[in-house]
Amino acid sequence: MQPPLFLQPVFKERIWGGTALRERFGYDIPSDHTGECWAISGHPNGESIVREGPYQGMSLGTLWNRHRELFGHFPGESFPLLTKILDASEDLSVQVHPDDAYAHDHENGERGKTECWYILDCQPGAELIFGHYAQTREELEQKIHRGEWSSLLRKVPIRPGDFFYVPSGTIHALCAGTLVLETQQSSDTTYRLYDYDRRDGKGNRRELHINQALDVIQVPHHSHQMEQKATRLPSVHIVHLVKSPYFSVFKWSIQGEAAFPSPHPFMLASVIAGNGELLCETGSFPFRKGDHLIFPAKMGSFQIHGQSEWILSCPEQKTTAEMVAPQSYSRSPVDGPATS
Secondary structure, eight states, X not given: OOOOEEEEXXXXXXXXXXXXXXXXXXXXXXXXXXXXXXXXXXXXXXXXEEOSSTTTTOBHHHHHHHOGGGGTTOOSSSOOEEEEEXXXXXXXXXXXXXXXXXHHHHTTTOOOOOEEEEEEEEOTTOEEEEEEOOSSXXXXXXXXXXXXXXXXXXXXXXXXXXXXXXXXXXXXXXOSSEEXXXXXXXXXXXXXXXXXXXXXXXXXXXXXXXXXXXXHOOSSOOOOOOOOEEEEOSSEEEXXXXXXXXXXXXXXXXXXXXXXXXXXXXXXXXXXXXXXXXEETTXXXXXXXXXXXXXXXXXXXXXXXXXXXXXXXXXXXXXXXXXXXXXXXXXXXXXXXXOO
């Protein structure tokens, strides 16, 4: 049996970031413009490190390559998912992500990026950008090139506890005053469509990726209504937030003592509220809000004591053929990678 794998996050400074990661979770962030906590990551642009235990100091990517038994021998060359917490102190750029096939062909074999958001907190009256109103690709291109953003972009009001599934090809942006936990494919490819004509610390406008974005934007926009399934037991309330081709995501609300079966193949877990103790065959492990860990395949059944809330995810398996299947795009391919 193996213990849970507690991980040390990686923090990213962003032009739109703030201080909520320190104020709300007690993290030691690098500056007052920290926008992203890469909480559970095997991506080479920011790998989590095992915090304690027999694999202390080992990166998640290395653990994936050397000890695949911890992950139920799940297939794939790299760790499939990435968990983030995002502090949108200011508006994020309006952006879109490619799917697996487009990213494979145009981003040096990178994965596409389907993601989802759980709204941890937001200011009263907050909203986000989710989709667009164009009915044809011609209308989409015209509005983008004319800068008619107010009539193109679809804004949605939000409140804490809301959940959004954001498949590749969806125009989206978090807006100021929003704190979210994001579960996504392990990818760092983003195509910026509009950035409010902002300038960085050196006075330069950030790069846009209009042609790539137009290649991959879904037209017309479809809101994916995901059926959520809830299970209420005496000490735990479980909500299955989404099941997609890439991941399933759950929320656990625990009051007292709750028992769980052995995870399969493995689970990513983030404590978003409360504290307590996790008990399994290898010992007792205290946890608190802001901890991030992996329940490995060989952890066995376990219990959680205390009052706490969690967001958890597990990967869904896609074959290589499905990941790189050819797709139809309305524009000519654009050379060169674009990441943010």
